[in-house]
Amino acid sequence: GQNIDQPTEMTATEGAIVQINCTYQTSGFNGLFWYQQHAGEAPTFLSYNVLDGLEEKGRFSSFLSRSKGYSYLLLKELQMKDSASYLCAADSWGKLQFGAGTQVVVTP
Amino acid sequence: GAVVSQHPSRVICKSGTSVKIECRSLDFQATTMFWYRQFPKQSLMLMATSNEGSKATYEQGVEKDKFLINHASLTLSTLTVTSAHPEDSSFYICSASEGEKLFFGSGTQLSVL
Numbered sequence: 001g002q003n004i005d006q007p008t009e010m011t012a013t014e015g016a017i018v019q020i021n022c023t024y025q026t027s028g029f030n031g032l033f034w035y036q037q038h039a040g041e042a043p044t045f046l047s048y049n050v051l052d053g054l055e056e057k058g059r060f061s062s063f064l065s066r067s068k069g070y071s072y073l074l075l076k077e078l079q080m081k082d083s084a085s086y087l088c089a090a091d092s093w094g095k096l097q098f099g100a101g102t103q104v105v106v107t108p
Numbered sequence: 109g110a111v112v113s114q115h116p117s118r119v120i121c122k123s124g125t126s127v128k129i130e131c132r133s134l135d136f137q138a139t140t141m142f143w144y145r146q147f148p149k150q151s152l153m154l155m156a157t158s159n160e161g162s163k164a165t166y167e168q169g170v171e172k173d174k175f176l177i178n179h180a181s182l183t184l185s186t187l188t189v190t191s192a193h194p195e196d197s198s199f200y201i202c203s204a205s206e207g208e209k210l211f212f213g214s215g216t217q218l219s220v221l
Binding site: 004033040041042043045046048087089094095097098099100101 | 150151153202210213217
């Protein structure tokens with residue numbers, strides 16, 4: 001069956017680093033998305049990994065291991081505005097299967 | 109980047125009425141659009157895949173007669189919640205893909221009284 005797992009909540013202080021892990025099991029896999037979602041708003045695109053390895057984009061980096069069914073999103077130099085829910089989503093035959101989201105709380 | 113417009117952003121309706129939600133791709137053509145539903149503090153759940161010029165593909169457990177989807181043009185898909193009931197109250201979001209990226213509309217908060 002399909003399964004996307006990520007932690008429910010993580011708390012970190014401003015300026016710190018937080019790593020959000022995501023494991024997935026899907027029938028068919030094209031790539032792994034990460035989205036940021038603030039409460040009551042639509043998700044915004046952060047990254048899309050197709051190949052194994054780390055992709056860095058400013059303060060945010062995303063990693064994928066297809067053989068392990070594992071990805072992580074790394075948030076560096078945390079800012080208060082980074083407090084949000086972070087969703088991983090597996091692209092399976094053109095459809096996205098979302099995890100439940102990880103609520104990141106950034107404290108001063 | 110690509111823009112997806114969703115309308116209305118919020119709607120309150122009486123039980124038994126129908127509500128139509130529009131999703132438009134503003135600067136690109138989208139042969140496929142997706143409709144999601146999200147309950148508070150839960151993940152987005154794919155409801156259906158909307159295909160231009162053909163019938164929508166519904167996910168298991170989603171009633172096709174209740175959630176009518178029409179994708180009449182390459183830039184517009186509509187979701188009509190028919191005979192809405194309080195349990196249909198939710199955040200509905202559409203999305204459209206351009207290349208490998210998926211762009212979301214701003215969402216519609218539906219409240220059924």
